[in-house]
Amino acid sequence: MFESLTASLSKAFKTLTKNDRLTEANVEEGLRLVRQSLLEADVHFSVAKDFCARVKERVMGEKVLDSVTPAQMFIGLFHQELTKLLGEHAAPLTFASNPPTVWLMAGLQGSGKTTTCAKLAAWARKQGRKPLLAALDIQRPAAIEQLKTLGRQLDIPVYSEEPGAPAPSSSGILGGMLSGGAVRPAGIGERAVREAERRLLDLVILDTAGRLHVDDALMSEVSEVKARTKPHAVILVVDSMTGQDAVNSAKAFDARLAITGTILTKLDGDTRGGAALSIVQVTGKPILFAGVGEKIIDLEPFHPERLASRILGMGDVVSLVEKAQEAFSEEEVTDTATKMLSGNFDLDDLYQNLQRMKRMGPLKKVMGLLPGMSGLPPEMMDQIDEGRMRRTEALFLSMTAWERKNPDRIDVARRQRIARGSGNPVSAVNDLLRSCEQMRKQMKQLARVMQMAPKERTRFLKDMERDMKRRGGP
Amino acid sequence: MGLFDKFKQALAKTREKISVGVRTVLSIGRALDDETIDRLEEVLYSADLGSAGGEVIEEVRRAYKLRYLTRVDQIPEFLREKLLARLEGCGGAITKVQPSPTVVLVCGVNGSGKTTSIAKLAAYLRRQGNSVVLGAGDTFRAAAVEQLTIWAERLGVPIIKKPNGADPASVAFDAVDAALSRGADYVIIDTAGRLHTQKHLMAELEKISRVISKRLPGAPHEVLLVLDATTGQNMAQQAELFSKATPVSGLILAKLDGTAKGGAVFGLRQRNQIPVKFVGLGEKLDDLEAFDPKSFVDAIVEPFLELESGKAAAT
Numbered sequence: 001m002f003e004s005l006t007a008s009l010s011k012a013f014k015t016l017t018k019n020d021r022l023t024e025a026n027v028e029e030g031l032r033l034v035r036q037s038l039l040e041a042d043v044h045f046s047v048a049k050d051f052c053a054r055v056k057e058r059v060m061g062e063k064v065l066d067s068v069t070p071a072q073m074f075i076g077l078f079h080q081e082l083t084k085l086l087g088e089h090a091a092p093l094t095f096a097s098n099p100p101t102v103w104l105m106a107g108l109q110g111s112g113k114t115t116t117c118a119k120l121a122a123w124a125r126k127q128g129r130k131p132l133l134a135a136l137d138i139q140r141p142a143a144i145e146q147l148k149t150l151g152r153q154l155d156i157p158v159y160s161e162e163p164g165a166p167a168p169s170s171s172g173i174l175g176g177m178l179s180g181g182a183v184r185p186a187g188i189g190e191r192a193v194r195e196a197e198r199r200l201l202d203l204v205i206l207d208t209a210g211r212l213h214v215d216d217a218l219m220s221e222v223s224e225v226k227a228r229t230k231p232h233a234v235i236l237v238v239d240s241m242t243g244q245d246a247v248n249s250a251k252a253f254d255a256r257l258a259i260t261g262t263i264l265t266k267l268d269g270d271t272r273g274g275a276a277l278s279i280v281q282v283t284g285k286p287i288l289f290a291g292v293g294e295k296i297i298d299l300e301p302f303h304p305e306r307l308a309s310r311i312l313g314m315g316d317v318v319s320l321v322e323k324a325q326e327a328f329s330e331e332e333v334t335d336t337a338t339k340m341l342s343g344n345f346d347l348d349d350l351y352q353n354l355q356r357m358k359r360m361g362p363l364k365k366v367m368g369l370l371p372g373m374s375g376l377p378p379e380m381m382d383q384i385d386e387g388r389m390r391r392t393e394a395l396f397l398s399m400t401a402w403e404r405k406n407p408d409r410i411d412v413a414r415r416q417r418i419a420r421g422s423g424n425p426v427s428a429v430n431d432l433l434r435s436c437e438q439m440r441k442q443m444k445q446l447a448r449v450m451q452m453a454p455k456e457r458t459r460f461l462k463d464m465e466r467d468m469k470r471r472g473g474p
Numbered sequence: 475m476g477l478f479d480k481f482k483q484a485l486a487k488t489r490e491k492i493s494v495g496v497r498t499v500l501s502i503g504r505a506l507d508d509e510t511i512d513r514l515e516e517v518l519y520s521a522d523l524g525s526a527g528g529e530v531i532e533e534v535r536r537a538y539k540l541r542y543l544t545r546v547d548q549i550p551e552f553l554r555e556k557l558l559a560r561l562e563g564c565g566g567a568i569t570k571v572q573p574s575p576t577v578v579l580v581c582g583v584n585g586s587g588k589t590t591s592i593a594k595l596a597a598y599l600r601r602q603g604n605s606v607v608l609g610a611g612d613t614f615r616a617a618a619v620e621q622l623t624i625w626a627e628r629l630g631v632p633i634i635k636k637p638n639g640a641d642p643a644s645v646a647f648d649a650v651d652a653a654l655s656r657g658a659d660y661v662i663i664d665t666a667g668r669l670h671t672q673k674h675l676m677a678e679l680e681k682i683s684r685v686i687s688k689r690l691p692g693a694p695h696e697v698l699l700v701l702d703a704t705t706g707q708n709m710a711q712q713a714e715l716f717s718k719a720t721p722v723s724g725l726i727l728a729k730l731d732g733t734a735k736g737g738a739v740f741g742l743r744q745r746n747q748i749p750v751k752f753v754g755l756g757e758k759l760d761d762l763e764a765f766d767p768k769s770f771v772d773a774i775v776e777p778f779l780e781l782e783s784g785k786a787a788a789t
Contacts, residue, residue, distance in 0.1 A: 036528070042706030045519040109729070110585030110702060142621035149616035149638075212729045212757055213704075239585060243522035243706025245734035266584060269669040271708040 009033055009071035022062050022074070030074050031056055034312070041274030041311045044247045047281045048274075055081045079308050086277060087304030089286040091261070095129065096232045099202035102193060104229065106222050106257060107237035108249055109210035112265035114143060116237050116291055117207040118150035119299040120263075123289075124203050125156065131203040134192035135160035136185040136225060139209035147207055157201065159192040185209065185221055189229040206231065214252040223256055233260040235288065238279060240264045246275035247282050254283040264302070265291035274311050343444030347404040347436060351396040354389070394422035395432050407436055504546045506538055510782070514549065517778040521737035524707045526744050530556050546782060553775050554768075560743050561767040564750045568599075568660075568696050568724075575607070575653040575661045577686055577693035579646070579720070581679055582700035583712055584667030587728035589618065591700050591754055592662050593625035594762035595726075598752075599660050600629065601760070607656065609649025609663035610635035611642040611682065622664055629759070632656070642666065642678065643685040650689045663694070670715035683720040698751065700726045703736035710742040717748060724751035727765065731755045735774050 009030055031052050038048040059077050095101045103120070107113045114137070121131040133151050135158060137143035144160045151158035189206050196204045208225060211218035226234060236259045238246060253259055262279055267290045276287055287302040339345045396404065398421035403410050410418070410433060419426040449457055511534055518527030533556060537543040543552060570576055578595070582588045589612070596606045608626050610633055612618035619635050626633035634649040646663045653661035665682060668675035686693050699722045701709055716722050727736050730753045739750060750765040 036525075039519055039528075040524055040707055042522075042524075042708075045516050108704070110587055112585055140621070141624035142617040145620045146615070146617035153616070212731055213733055239702070239704070241583075241702075241705045241708040243704060243734065243738055244520050245522075245704045248733045249704075266669065268671070269583070269708065270671050270711055271706075275706065 009075055022059050022070070024060060027056065027059055027074070030071075034075075034078055037313055038274060038277075038311065041272035041313065042241075042243050042246075042278075043274035043311065044244050044278035044281075047247070047278045050281075051081070051085070051277070075312060079305075079312060082277070082308035082311060083305040085304075086280055086287065086307055087302075089261075089280070089284060090302075090304070091286050093233060093235075093261070093288055095203065100132075100193060100196040100204050101129075101202060101233075102204045102206065102229055102231040104189075104206045104208065104222070104226055104231035104234045104257075105237055106208055106234060106253055106259070107210055108214070108239075109140070109212055111210060111237045111239045112291060113137075113210055113237045114146050114150070114207055116263055116265055116299075117147065117205050118154060118156070119291060120235075120289070121151075121156045121203075121205055122154055123299050124205075125154075129203045130201045131156055131205060132192065132196045132199070132201040133158045134189060134204055134206045136188050136192075136206050137209040138184060138188075139211075143207075143209070157199070159188075159195050159204075161188050161191070186224040186228040189225045193229055204229075214249050219252070219256045226257055234258065235260060236262045236279075236283075236285075238262055238264055238275065240267045240273040240275060240290075241269060241271040242275040244278075247278045250279040251282050254285065259283060259285055261286045261288040263287070263289045263291060263299075267300075268292035272310050272313065273307055276307055277311060343440045343447060345440065345443075347396065347399065347407045347432075348401075350436060350439075351393075351404065354393060354396065358389070358393075391422070391424055391428065392432065395424060395429060398422040407433055506544055506546055506549070510546055510549075511535060511538065513781055514553075514778055517781065518737070518774070520777070521735035521774045522706050522741075523737040523774070524741040526560065526740035527737070529744075550775055550779060553778075554771050557740070557771045557774065558767055560740050561750070561771070563747065564767050565765045566749065566751060567764055568751070570604075570659065571692075571695050574657065574659045575650070575690075576659065576695050577650055577653075577690060578660060578662045578696045578698060579665065579683060579686065579694040580662060580698050580700060580726075581665045581716060581720070581722075582667060583669050583702075584615075586667065586700045586702040586705075587754060588612075588667060588700045589621050589625070589664060590757075591698075591726050591728050591752075591762065592622065592664050593629065594754060594759055595698075595752070596625075596629055596631055596660075596662055597759040598762045599662075600631070604659035605656070606631045607649060607653040607658045607661040608633040609645055609661060611645045611649075611664045612666040613638050613640045613642050613645060614666035618664070618666065632658075643682045646682050646686050647689050650686055650693060654690065670712045676715065676719040679716075679719045694720075696723045697721060698724050698726050699748070700728050701736075701739075703727050703730040703753075704734040706738055707741055709738040710745050713742045713746045713748055717746065722748050724749055726750075726752045726754065726762075728754035731761070736770070737774055 035048050035052045038051065039045065043051070055078055058081065059074065062073070062077065093103075105113050105117050105120075117133055121133055124131045133147055133156055135144040135147045137147075148158050148160060185208060192206065193204050196202070206225065206229065208222055209218070234257045236250065236253050236257075238250070242249075250259075250262070262276075262283070262285060264273065264276055264287055267273060279285075280287060287304075287307075290300045290302050290307075292300055339349055395418060398418045399410075403414060403418070410429075415426055415429045415433075418424075418429050422428075449460060452460060511531065514534065515527070515531045518530060521527070523530070530553070534543065534549070534552065537552065543549065568576065568578065580588055580592050580595075592608065596608060599606050606629075608622060608631055610619045610622045612622070613636060616638070619638060623633055623635065632652065634645060634652050636645050636648075642665060649661050649663055652658075663682075663686070665679060666675075668679070670676065683694055683697070697720050699713060699716050701712065705712070713722065713725070725739075725742075725748055727739065727750055730736050736753075742748070750770075752762050753765050753770075755761040755763060
């Protein structure tokens with residue numbers, strides 16, 4: 001469906017050879033491709049244009065290095081600039097020296113404000129704070145109930161006031177609530193801050209109402225809350241899937257509220273998140289956090305270099321490496337690697353590897369982080385079957401410890417029992433045992449190859465290749 | 475005067491402005507040039523048309539090269555034609571099934587506006603004289619059931635619900651059951667917001683649909699995917715992956731009353747021919763309308779006309 005950016009850039013630069021310099025003439029096509037990629041990632045049109053023009057100046061005159069292809073080098077320069085830009089204003093959220101600290105959360109409807117409030121409160125508590133959540137959204141039905149429920153789940157106090165029954169009016173169901181709505185939330189906010197003082201809580205997070213789009217009523221309401229609660233930070237919550245409109249809403253919120261920074265939500269989807277670049281550009285304010293997932297703990301510090309990769313369609317290699325680091329401890333890795341390479345591993349080792357893979361998170365999430373993978377057609381991504389991994393795990397778990405240590409001693413009766421126990425056909429057991437055996441052979445071979453002298457190795461590999469061809473293998 | 479009337483009026487004003495703009499400015503016969511086409515490109519990209527916009531611009535460039543397009547005033551018509559062609563088959567409503575009930579399953583990503591759209595859809599169907607039952611199938615998000623319950627009370631329609639954490643498929647089953655025994659014309663079933671990349675949640679959606687068909691063969695008759703009009707190019711991904719889980723029969727484009735034009739629909743249609751059936755225009759209950767391709771396209775072309783009339787006024 002679409003090629004990855006690197007692939008198309010490689011085509012664009014095929015005329016460039018080593019030691020060439022990037023010139024106006026030969027970067028033109030490359031620039032067009034990068035701009036296209038930015039636009040497809042939802043970066044705002046004029047932001048993409050400005051960005052490309054700016055980086056062009058830096059790129060020109062650069063000498064193509066020996067170590068990389070011109071395409072890699074070009075994309076690398078863009079990546080650097082993009083990372084710089086995304087992280088330019090980076091500043092952590094700070095707490096007031098005179099508690100309670102007050103944070104005001106604002107954003108459009110459906111951006112994920114309420115969930116983010118809860119996530120942020122959980123994060124602050126981890127930093128040793130005592131947060132209070134305050135429900136100022138008297139607009140959306142059951143918004144207060146939602147915050148209360150989240151508070152209960154987290155065991156974090158929530159300040160709310162029961163909404164007076166809305167007067168049904170002929171001008172529509174929401175009509176009664178809209179009138180006077182500009183005053184009430186501010187009052188609730190003030191009382192929430194006082195409540196925090198009284199209960200010696202040192203952080204208040206104000207959840208305000210969202211609107212379908214930026215309008216005067218919304219802005220007046222939030223401005224009023226800001227004026228009366230004097231928050232130490234105003235945080236804009238933005239859906240990372242937002243398109244070109246992100247520029248308009250960010251601009252409007254910043255103009256009226258002078259935001260401190262942004263939290264991007266729903267980054268766990270497959271959006272490339274170009275809106276983030278537009279927002280940083282037009283507001284000049286940092287991205288504070290990234291929200292990933294429905295779970296209340298899923299708030300991540302923002303990493304500019306990762307988002308830069310995503311926007312450029314390069315995948316998120318850094319995250320992957322970090323995830324792998326978290327999942328595999330160093331000794332474990334060296335241990336397993338030695339064992340695997342010697343070819344003396346058994347099913348126990350394979351099982352442990354599977355467990356580590358699982359610790360890295362859902363396979364699809366991991367795959368999505370790999371460069372080039374985000375560009376894979378969805379059909380192919382579908383073949384990555386989480387279910388299959390679970391079935392394989394069931395096979396391992398249906399074996400005895402002795403069987404895992406001695407895979408070649410598993411006879412037919414045992415195979416049948418394992419199959420029954422794991423709810424798989426016998427053929428699945430056979431497949432697993434066969435591939436284990438094959439891996440052992442290959443690893444042993446590999447170990448032998450590694451020890452050969454370079455000349456011998458070349459000859460051996462050529463032989464093997466011929467061998468494979470004869471057998472019709474890959 | 476209701477909000478929708480206001481919107482209609484605003485739209486009428488816009489149309490007037492457009493036609494006036496076209497007459498007074500574009501009919502001067504200003505020659506087309508690369509700069510104008512660049513501006514047009516910006517307008518299309520700014521409306522989230524993405525690569526679909528790129529394609530249309532290519533068509534404009536080709537037509538310009540072939541001297542088929544020579545004047546600025548030819549652009550709006552050319553553009554309308556190209557854009558409308560890409561929306562073929564959109565619009566319309568829900569087909570009422572006999573014998574009743576017609577089962578409507580509503581899905582979408584988090585925060586796209588599902589619950590509100592369901593309330594509006596129920597109001598829409600009621601206005602046409604139908605009886606409606608709601609099924610509170612979002613048993614996951616905190617207070618989602620309460621939110622739909624409040625809407626049901628305001629609308630005065632029965633709602634079938636279970637406590638949070640209950641199996642959404644069983645809620646759907648019970649809702650269809652209730653609709654059957656009450657002889658309701660429609661039953662609309664809510665589902666929890668889910669990102670389309672979460673395979674287990676997509677499988678859950680598939681299951682809900684399957685369980686519904688167990689209670690009533692042939693159901694659900696409509697699966698509506700709610701999309702946030704402010705969403706960018708990710709919209710196409712959403713449509714693709716949702717329709718893989720359960721055959722999506724139509725789209726609801728919510729939050730279209732904002733500054734966002736919802737142009738990502740064109741990118742979606744490049745890959746997937748699901749029709750847009752409804753648009754959500756405001757915060758009030760009667761703000762759901764059948765999708766009208768013509769006014770939708772007009773709203774996208776409009777900034778270009780304004781730009782050009784501005785240019786012309788300046789010279």
